[in-house]
Amino acid sequence: MAIANEIFDNAVAALGVGVKDVEARAKARAPVRSIFATDRYRFRPKSISELQADERAGFVGSATTWRHELYAPTKTASGFRSSLRRNWRQRQLQEAEFHLKAYQDEMRARKLGRGSGRLPQPTTLSRRGAYEVKTALAANRSQNPRSARWGHGGHATVGGRLRGEIYSTEPQRSGSRAEAWVISPTEYAKHQEFGTRHNRAHPYLRPALDESREEIVSRIAAAVREASRTGASKMDIEIRVRL
Amino acid sequence: MTVSSVAPVKRAIVQALRASPALVSAIAGGIHEGVAPRKVKYPFVVYQLVSAPYVWDHTGVIIPATFDVFVYAVNPVEANNLDALIAGALNEAELTVEGQTSLLCRRVADLPTGPDTDAAGKRIYQVGGSYSVWTSQLQ
Numbered sequence: 394m395a396i397a398n399e400i401f402d403n404a405v406a407a408l409g410v411g412v413k414d415v416e417a418r419a420k421a422r423a424p425v426r427s428i429f430a431t432d433r434y435r436f437r438p439k440s441i442s443e444l445q446a447d448e449r450a451g452f453v454g455s456a457t458t459w460r461h462e463l464y465a466p467t468k469t470a471s472g473f474r475s476s477l478r479r480n481w482r483q484r485q486l487q488e489a490e491f492h493l494k495a496y497q498d499e500m501r502a503r504k505l506g507r508g509s510g511r512l513p514q515p516t517t518l519s520r521r522g523a524y525e526v527k528t529a530l531a532a533n534r535s536q537n538p539r540s541a542r543w544g545h546g547g548h549a550t551v552g553g554r555l556r557g558e559i560y561s562t563e564p565q566r567s568g569s570r571a572e573a574w575v576i577s578p579t580e581y582a583k584h585q586e587f588g589t590r591h592n593r594a595h596p597y598l599r600p601a602l603d604e605s606r607e608e609i610v611s612r613i614a615a616a617v618r619e620a621s622r623t624g625a626s627k628m629d630i631e632i633r634v635r636l
Numbered sequence: 637m638t639v640s641s642v643a644p645v646k647r648a649i650v651q652a653l654r655a656s657p658a659l660v661s662a663i664a665g666g667i668h669e670g671v672a673p674r675k676v677k678y679p680f681v682v683y684q685l686v687s688a689p690y691v692w693d694h695t696g697v698i699i700p701a702t703f704d705v706f707v708y709a710v711n712p713v714e715a716n717n718l719d720a721l722i723a724g725a726l727n728e729a730e731l732t733v734e735g736q737t738s739l740l741c742r743r744v745a746d747l748p749t750g751p752d753t754d755a756a757g758k759r760i761y762q763v764g765g766s767y768s769v770w771t772s773q774l775q
Contacts, residue, residue, distance in 0.1 A: 591671070594684045594704065
């Protein structure tokens with residue numbers, strides 16, 4: 394009996410490892426909105442030294458000066474005050490609007506230039522990104538600035554709430570059964586998983602499970618085999634991996 | 637060994653759906669992949685690939701693909717009836733997949749979706765199921 398318990402413990406431990414794997418795969422597959430047309434571009438608010446350099450260079454009529462003028466810094470004994478640092482989020486928003494304007498200008502030019510042989514120019518924002526900036530969805534998305542960054546720190550995406558909220562539970566035993574769950578509690582998780590009339594599905598939980606199924610079963614089988622090398626009596630184990 | 641992708645499986649599923657005259661006559665809006673265009677008549681069918689992992693062994697590769705097939709209709713009874721027709725067309729169907737051998741095609745789950753509202757404010761019903769389609773390609 395003790396040996397059977399040991400085998401079951403090993404199987405449950407292997408299940409715990411397997412469910413973490415499913416969680417990781419689900420997070421990797423979970424859709425996250427990207428607002429950039431290319432993943433190599435990043436928004437980066439200009440540093441204070443760059444803004445000071447712009448001011449010294451006397452740039453006029455550019456976004457640089459435009460942003461600078463909005464946040465007219467005050468001088469202190471050490472130079473410009475760090476009020477610009479405190480306004481970094483607003484600076485990001487302003488920079489996003491600058492790119493939105495560039496996107497809109499390009500789309501207008503494409504429309505007017507149809508048939509004239511004008512080559513379309515690449516835009517920084519994707520079509521989705523322009524929508525996000527225009528509707529201020531990205532700006533209003535989160536109370537936490539970290540999850541609403543536009544390119545700062547290397548992020549090319551907005552949000553990430555769906556991905557961030559995926560979690561897994563430890564295996565729970567009940568009698569001769571053990572269960573572990575991977576849960577995506579976000580209220581729109583099912584809309585992403587199954588799709589709606591307006592948006593196609595972006596399945597992430599089921600593909601994660603499908604890809605991990607064989608691995609989980611073989612991991613549990615290996616754990617059972619290892620534990621039963623001590624010469625346990627015959628034991629039946631049924632493994633079900635399901636959504 | 638040349639391995640073909642899951643694209644022929646998608647074609648085979650659409651062919652199987654179109655092979656049912658009752659279904660074809662009932663679907664006014666057609667069959668779409670992923671998402672239907674905005675101005676499409678109800679009812680219509682949408683299918684979506686969920687996963688298609690490749691399982692290799694010494695004989696070749698098996699693709700145990702999973703597809704979702706949904707019906708969108710303005711009437712829940714109509715949606716359920718069409719879903720039953722789709723299940724009849726696909727469940728245990730012998731699919732003709734180009735370059736692959738169809739091993740099984742089976743409905744494995746009903747999908748939990750409720751009523752929704754479209755862009756025009758019309759109440760619509762999304763009913764469907766998941767289908768497991770296994771195909772093999774031998775070396």
